[in-house]
Amino acid sequence: MATQLNLSIDRSSPVPLYHQVVQGIEAAIHTGLLEPGSRLENEIDLAAQLNLSRPTMRKAMDELVRSGLLVRKRGVGTQVVSSQVRRPLELSSLYDDLTNNGSKPTTEVLSFSHIEADAATREALQLPAGAKVYHFTRLRKVGGKPLALMENWVRDDITTIDEVVLGSQGLYAILRNGGVNFRLASQRIGAMIANNYQAPLLEAAPGSALVTMERTAVDDTGRMVETGHHVYRADSYSFEMTLVQR
Amino acid sequence: MATQLNLSIDRSSPVPLYHQVVQGIEAAIHTGLLEPGSRLENEIDLAAQLNLSRPTMRKAMDELVRSGLLVRKRGVGTQVVSSQVRRPLELSSLYDDLTNNGSKPTTEVLSFSHIEADAATREALQLPAGAKVYHFTRLRKVGGKPLALMENWVRDDITTIDEVVLGSQGLYAILRNGGVNFRLASQRIGAMIANNYQAPLLEAAPGSALVTMERTAVDDTGRMVETGHHVYRADSYSFEMTLVQR
DNA sequence: AACATCCTAATGTCAGGACAAACTGTTGAC
DNA sequence: GTCAACAGTTTGTCCTGACATTAGGATGTT
Incomplete structure (x- = not known):
């Protein structure tokens, strides 16, 4: 069962759409709305729900996969990683x-x-x-x-x-x-x-x-x-x- | 002046096209063909030369930017980073x-x-x-x-x-x-x-x-x-x- | 009951196009 | 001569569409 997540995007915002999605999913994970191990809906449906194209949705998920929050498996779906992961080392002081x-x-x-x-x-x-x-x-x-x-x-x-x-x-x-x-x-x-x-x-x-x-x-x-x-x-x-x- | 780089891609190979480009540019940088600080041709021309679409070319360059080999600036172009960078920490033993x-x-x-x-x-x-x-x-x-x-x-x-x-x-x-x-x-x-x-x-x-x-x-x-x-x-x-x- | 085969669902790859935003250099006005 | 407006170049974002590949379950056969 895929977890339902209700996030909204603001097309008039200067923040790129894919980044709004990244922030939305990140927030959902941190607030616990998306539980570790739960499956997301598939890319196409998610994109459709947000009135986004699939490439845009994919770009957002790409970032989350890169940062270690999500895990994708071809033919299966996308899962929230079992948390407990630290945020990556950043270029900061x-x-x-x-x-x-x-x-x-x-x-x-x-x-x-x-x-x-x-x-x-x-x-x-x-x-x-x-x-x-x-x-x-x-x-x-x-x-x-x-x-x-x-x-x-x-x-x-x-x-x-x-x-x-x-x-x-x-x-x-x-x-x-x-x-x-x-x-x-x-x-x-x-x-x-x-x-x-x-x-x-x-x-x-x-x-x-x-x-x-x-x-x-x-x-x-x-x-x-x-x-x-x-x-x-x-x-x-x-x-x-x-x-x-x- | 943009440096010319001659790389070829094999469309019959199972290796994704964008990854072939990544490997090609990486090789060009390591062999010194692309010198640190030199500018690459713009995405559109590069894609055209290799008979690739721009998204594919961009995906390749995205990876190289992420790994720290290239630097992009909007309105200006893409540069080879001044080397001396280590390879990132990898998930290996x-x-x-x-x-x-x-x-x-x-x-x-x-x-x-x-x-x-x-x-x-x-x-x-x-x-x-x-x-x-x-x-x-x-x-x-x-x-x-x-x-x-x-x-x-x-x-x-x-x-x-x-x-x-x-x-x-x-x-x-x-x-x-x-x-x-x-x-x-x-x-x-x-x-x-x-x-x-x-x-x-x-x-x-x-x-x-x-x-x-x-x-x-x-x-x-x-x-x-x-x-x-x-x-x-x-x-x-x-x-x-x-x-x-x- | 065990096994191989097919089917479905999902991600992976690739194309081509359009417009937006930012940087640079040039041109023009004052 | 200085500064502002403009145009050109290049990357950034977003769209629609198509097909390939893989995992896993369902189905059917032995």
Whole structure:
């Protein structure tokens, strides 16, 4: 039996129709209207009910399959996946993640400089010799408890960065406001032992475990905008993600 | 200037046309025929050259955009991303990853049992009370060096698992041969300090850093098939991935 | 009762067309 | 000379239509 879902679409909205469907089904899943494991009606009927064409309906379901909420089987139908799946890792900053979760992070700028990039940074950001970058380290706390120690390098030919603003906004928000459209980022997650510099800042015992993350972000023009090396207290942070098989 | 690329498609092949295009462009990028930053011809011309419809061409480019190889901008065109991006995290086992990299991993089965699932395992795999699971721990070495210590729980109502085979094949290969079609997995990556059990097995000093990974995999029918807790030597392993902004 | 065959339902692939929206460069007015 | 309006190019969205492929049940035969 296929579950009935009543969603409506607004053709005068600037939001694409397929995306309205995505949001509608997502909401139905999260509110529990569509139970995990339940079958959806078939694409053609669903499209007809919403007065949409099948390709549009399919595009919506494609996105949901990609994000791991739905599972399709040819000749059978489409099922809601048995939930318990995390949302996939997104291209956002820790600050965004935390504020979305309702926490109130604070940021302390430990150092800030506008200097000539060294060889390693030029390599990471693919900059010519002599180019300058912003270099800064920040300490992020949540509820007064240190969570992350972040060191970043940002090219300076896109937008200016102000030390004061850096203390009150996430880096990604600043860059987006500066006109940067992020497209992708490559990152590497590992582990290390807290050294004598990191441990007191994070209020962790020397020798305790840290999660490390190195990331380089690319904007829509292909420029490497930002590279950074972050460490997190292992007892307070981990990376969750959902992998989808194609 | 748009780069010319000569690829051919085989309409008699069982491989979908759009996927042939994906493979062709991927190959052109990897061989360097399409240089990072170069522009592709527009969708309509490309489709016409290959005698394809625009939707088919677009579907191919969609996949490449999703995987982070291409970047599209409305009104402008499609560019090859400035490379240096890693391939995204895939739904595969460590064994697959290593063999793909040309290494020769060995696996030592430290323990193996077929037991009734405890509460935590039933919760993770969503099993009813009294259900049985396979439970085993394995030590993986590459080049004689210990790399990972893996503890897994697998439901037993899908395929039988043999201790001997487990020593010579990756878990995912065994399950796939047993008819399991994986669809998605949710995982969490963190860090910890090697304890007195892990350290000697991994030939690491007690107190050294480990990368931890917990994963639960779901098959195409929505069943939780496998859950596991793995730890890796932080000096030998890290997780690389590419995040794509939608 | 066991097995092979057919049928149905659903997703997968592909075509061709139309219009909308955004970016870029050019042209024109002031 | 500067700025705004415009036109061209390219991707974004949406439609209708058709056929292929697969899974699974129903049917019929042995």
